[in-house]
Amino acid sequence: MFTIVRREEMAEGTVILNEIEAPKIARKAKPGQFVILKANDTGERIPLTMADTDPDKGTITVIYMVVGKSTALFKTLAIGDGYQDVIGPLGKPTEIEKIGNVVCVGGGTGIAVMHPITRAMKEAGNHIIAIIGARSKDLLILEDEMRSASHELLVCTDDGSYGHHGFVTDKLREVCERGDIDQAVLIGPVPMMKFASLLTKEFDVPTLVSLNPIMVDGTGMCGGCRVTVGGKTRFACVDGPEFDGHQVDYDELMARLQAYCEQEKQCYENFCTLNT
C-alpha cells in the first residue's frame, strides 16, 4: 500500500492534495512526469501528474480535481489510508533548458501540473512570467507557490472575483505583444490549451502543452491515450504527455475525453447515493 502522509483540501474541497509515500518513484521523478493510481481492488487506473516530489522523505504529491467516481473515491481517503497501486514515474520529463523569457500559463488544476515545471524553468535561469486562472477566487490554487516560482505573476478569474476579470488568454496576448517571449508552456483544460495555442501561434512563440487523454496502462501498450499531433498518431503516455501545442488536434482530444460520459455519470451517481 502507498500511504497518504499529508492531505489538504483546496478550492472549497473541489481540489485535493495528497502527499503519498512512494520512495522509488520519488527518487526518479522529474518535472512533467505522472503516476497512475488505483485506490482498491475494484478501482480504475487514474493518471495524475506529480505536483511535487521529496526524494529524501520518499514522497510524491498529487493534486487533483474531483470530477467523477474515481477522484471522488480518492477524496474519501484520509491520512494513514493509502492507494493499493501507484505506478511511475511515467511519461517523458519536461525538457528544462535555459531559453530566455518563458511564459507559463496554468488553468484550473493545470496550475498544479504547471508548478514544478515553472520552478524548474526558473532554476534553469529563465525569466518566468506566470499566468494563472480559475473560475473564481475560491477555486484558485497554488497562488503563493506560483508567485515564488516566477518573476512576474498575473492572475485571472472568469468572474472577476480576483485579479484580471477574464480568461488567461487575455493576459497571454498582452505578454506576447511585448515581443520578447521565447517559449510558452500551457497547461489546463483542453479548450484553454486550444485557444492559448492559437494565440501563441499568431505570435510565432514556440509552445508546449501537456495533454491528458484517457489512459489505461501508461506504458504504450494499449493505444487508448492516442492523440493526433502534426497529423501523426502519438501515444501521450510514452511520447508525451507534452507536445508542440501548435500541432495538436484539440478537437479530437476533446471528443475522445467524452468516450465514457454516460457510464461515468452512472458510476458517479451510484457512488454519491451510496455515500450520502
Next chain:
Amino acid sequence: MPKKAPKKEKIPRQQMDEQEPQVRAKNFDEVPFGYTKEQAKLEAARCLQCKKPACVPGCPVGIDIPGFIRLIQDGDFTGSCRLLWDKNALPAICGRVCPQELQCEGLCIVGKKDDPVAIGNLERFAADWERHHGTGVLPPREDPTGKKVAVVGSGPSGLTVAGDLIKKGHAVTIFEAFHLPGGVLVYGIPEFRLPKEIVAQEVNFLERQGVRIECNQVVGRTISLEELFEDGYDAVFLGVGAGLPRFLNVPGENMIGIYSANEYLTRSNLMKAYLFPKYDTPIIKGKNVVTLGAGNVAMDSARTALRLGAERSTIVYRRSRQEVPARAAEVHHAEEEGVVFHFLTAPIRFMGNKKGRLVGMECIQMELGEPDESGRRRPLPIKGSGFEIECDLAIIAVGAGANPLLTQSTDGLTLNNWGYIVTDENTGKTSKKGVWAGGDIVTGSATVILAMGAGRVAADSIDDYLTWGW
C-alpha cells in the same frame, strides 16, 4: 518397418462437455467443463504408447506425452501431473491454450486415420486434478546459492525462468509493470478461455516456493536495468512481451468506438470492465461490433463482444479461411456462438457522427495474389468492390510489435530491425553481459508454450552463468 501396433477396439475421441453456445455467449464462465475421470481414462486408452512417439517432437518443450498419458490410464493422476511438471511448469494453462493441432496433436500417429489423441485435453485434466486434489507439496529446492536474479515481466516466459531458478537455489524477484502478475494470461486471454484463478494459483505456487513478485514496477522507468545490477542482481531476464498495439493507419481510426485489441481486452480482463459498474473501469459495449484480424486475439475480442451484449459480432479478415492463424478450437467456438466471418475483406476508412463516434466502416473486397515474404498469398484489393458495414465498435487485432519502453532506455542491447531483442538461440543471451531475454520480445507475438520454452533455455543458461561463470 515399424511394428504394427496391436489392434485396439476403436474408441472415439472424447469430447469435453461444454456450455451450450447460446448460453455461454452471454456469460464469462469457462466454455468446456473438462473431462471426467472416466472420459480421461477412455481418451488415454486411445494412445498407442508409441515407442518412438511422433507427437513429442511437436511439443516445443518435449513433454513425455505417452508417459503422462499412461499414468492417466493407470489412474495415477498426481503422478501424471508431476511428469508434466518436469518439462512444463504451467500444464493447466498449456492444455487450454496451445495450438495443439499445429504441435503435438498435429503429429500424433492416431491422427493419420482418425482424430488424434486429445493430448491437450488430457494435459488439462491431469493438471486440474492436481490443482483440486493434490497435496500442494512444493518441489524440492536446492541449497541457497546466494545469487540474485531479476526477472522482468511476469508472462509465461518470466514465470518459467522464475520457477526453474528458484528450484536451483537462486533468489528470484519478478518485476511486473502491471498491478497483477501473469502477462497476457491475465490481461489478454479472457476468463471464458482461461480462468484467472488458474493463473493466480500458478503465481501463488511460485511465491510459496520463495519467488518475490514486485508489481507496479516499470523497468526502464521506476528502475533501470543498470540499477538492478547496482542493487545486487547477478543476472536479469527480460520477458516483457510484445506489447505495442498495431493500428491500420486508415482514416478515422482515432474515433470513439475504435479500440486496439490490447485496450479492449485489458479493460475487460485485467480491469474487469465486464463487471462494470461493480468495477470502476468502463468499456464501450457495441451493438454491432467488427473485429479486424483473425488470430487468437481477434477471436477473443469478437467473443468478448458477444458476452458484453453485442447483437452482431463480425470478423473482417483480409485473407481467406485457409490463412486464419487462430487455434482451430477458437474459430469453431466463435462460429458456434454466432460470430460472422467476412473473409477477403479489408477496411479502407472509418466513418463517424458529429460527436466523433464510430457509425460504420468502408471496406473493399480482396483477392489472393502471389505468395509474399510470409509464404502466404498476398491479398490484393479488387477495384470498385467497396461496400459499407454498419458498426458502433471496432476492435483492431492485426498484431502487436515490440514495445520500446524498456529497450530504448537501456544501452548495449542489440535489437533487430523491428525492435525485437536479438539473442543467442541456444542460451537466450543478449548482447549485454548478464542479461537474457525470451518470449515475444525476442520472437514477436508467438505462443505461450514457445515463450515458456525460451524461458527454460534462458534459465538453464543463467544457472550455468551463476554457477560456473559462463
